Amino acid sequence: MIVGSVLAIAKRQTEYAVAGLFGVVISQSIGYGLLFDSGFFLRNLSVLGALLMLLADAWTSKKRTIFASLPSIDETDRVIYLQLFGRILLVFLFLSFIFAGEFTVLRVAVSAVAFVGCVMVVVGFKAKWSAWMLVTFLSISNVVLNNWWNLHQ
16 A cells, blocks of 8 residues: 555556555455445545546556557547546545434535535536535534544543
């Protein structure tokens, strides 16, 4: 995991780094026996989405053809589909936060705002701004809605 992470951050051998980190995510979910735990599963899907977006970024920077003069999917089309699929999977992280805990009026309001932000990220409408809005909003709501500091009192 450390080698794959360092390679991904350094943007060296990104394809191998993504493949290694894919293997780590899959093996952890099987090894810990949490494959069917909904929160763990949604978080793993979001990590896989982030890895797909990293792979799409690596493919964008490398313009290469595998088979000369054979018809295939255009590189830009492949990258666009990978980015879309990665964005969709990345949203599962926020969905795991939305559906965790008991539903109150405040949680439903937070869920509605988060859902709108998730749709904005998936569609790509001001994606960076939407992502920062989601991170900020859900970080604050996580502290307010999840009373974790009073758990053992």
